[in-house]
Amino acid sequence: MKCFRPHGVNGDTMELTVSANENINGTLILPLFEGSENVPEKCQNGMSSSMKNQINRVLSSGDFKAKKKTTMTLYGGEDGKAILVGLGNSDDCTIHDYRNAGATVTAAIKKSHGNEMTVRFDGAGISHMAAFAEGMMLRDYSYDEYKKNDDEEETEVSIRINCSEKEEEELVGQVNTLKGICKGVHLSRDLGNCPPNDMYPEVFADMARDWAKDFDNVDVTIINYDEAIKAGMGGLVAAGKGSSRKPCMVIFEMNKDVKGKCPVLVGKGITFDTGGISLKPGANMDEMKYDMGGSATVFGTMEALAQTGYEGKVVGITCMAENMPAANATRPGDVIKGLSGKTIEILNTDAEGRLVLSDGLWKAAEYNPEYIIDFATLTGACVVALGHEATGLWSNNDEFRTRIHEAGNAVGELAWPMPLLPAFEKEMTDSKIADTRNLGAGRWGGANTAAAFLKQFVPNYDYDKDGEQIMWAHMDIAGTFWGAKSNLMVKNGATGVHVRTIYHLIANS
């Protein structure tokens, strides 16, 4: 199981601390606003005059304008080095600009900057400093598990955020929480980046079980292939039966003894999507290793919550399968029945994500949900609609959809409202021989018809057939879980998107 990286050693090289100690140790990192002509008064403590003069010169000459997402390194000989980083205009500088600036610095750090650094702010608020630290930590990730490493051990870089004594305790607390959340994001990326020969349903399940051993308050239950067949999980079985790596469902329960309703997160976990008998074209098929991004989001969110000591109840359900063509694979034309008892006419075996989710969503109602959110790299159509800039967001409750949209905005992860129209539901339920069909009538609006299909499998509270449908949202992360070039928080590969959104939604509201 080569891809598993235990806590603390996953792809990062940075050790970040906070202190009010006024020394400048190692390289100085100095975030600056546009228009700064001198080193800000507050940042001058302990700075050699030659360093100060040098910085003042590049600022007053306009050689460094402190525009957003820019850096400049100054090499000051014996007086050390400095990395200047732009925050843009002070009037409209937001917490997102601080996070971006932190990530920009991490991207700019080279071996020549040494292994010790001190960050000094000019009167930033505590949460702004924390956001800068968050950006630094999020961007501090690379997936190099499969590269021969000729270098000796990776050097650890220690970064110290310098603040006032008054701010220290609060900032330490915020940064520690963000460290835990970043671990969740990095775990999600690890899962997504792991090649599909080493990441298949059983491996994911083993990882979840091993991971849970570290936490007294998390239980992981695995429903294996035989059990899934017995339980009637026809959707999960149909998507995965053509592979020698058999499907399974992995259920995470955090703080299960806490009474009352809880969030239930459901993830699409297709560890490789060939399309099945409706085989995909060859170009870029390798990218379909990311088709388990939804399950990575769920696992990563569990890690973030566990690392930060979250005390509420949360359940995660990940639906793991590999979609392969084979003599025993599901065919277009097959009609299957899943947990819900509704039948599905399979018209295209490449629309497999919705099959596994139909069982995951139905299962969710067993856990007394306050709400259900599913995450899935579900449709190419969503990428057509929103590019790599925003996740598609659907819900059966407008207020809930707005809450998720706002949670995303708060952490800089865009989730864009999309329509769940009755016409799309009609389209997905007008099969001639079954209750539902897994393909729309035409190709238009494919992300919306997929969402409308999922809605057919969201149960009512307590499975009460005369009751109210559980509050539910669907997030199509096909474009945002990877390939997001404008996402400064990540260099390449899996992004780990929405671990932070959902952490924020659950823990801060």
Ligand code: BES
């Ligand atoms: N995993 C794909 C969706 C996808 C496509 C994710 C591109 C990321 C990038 C999904 O299983 C799929 O193949 N969907 C089909 C649905 C169609 C057959 C209705 C699609 O999007 O073409």
Ligand code: ZN
């Ligand atoms: Zn597919």
Ligand code: ZN
């Ligand atoms: Zn897929």
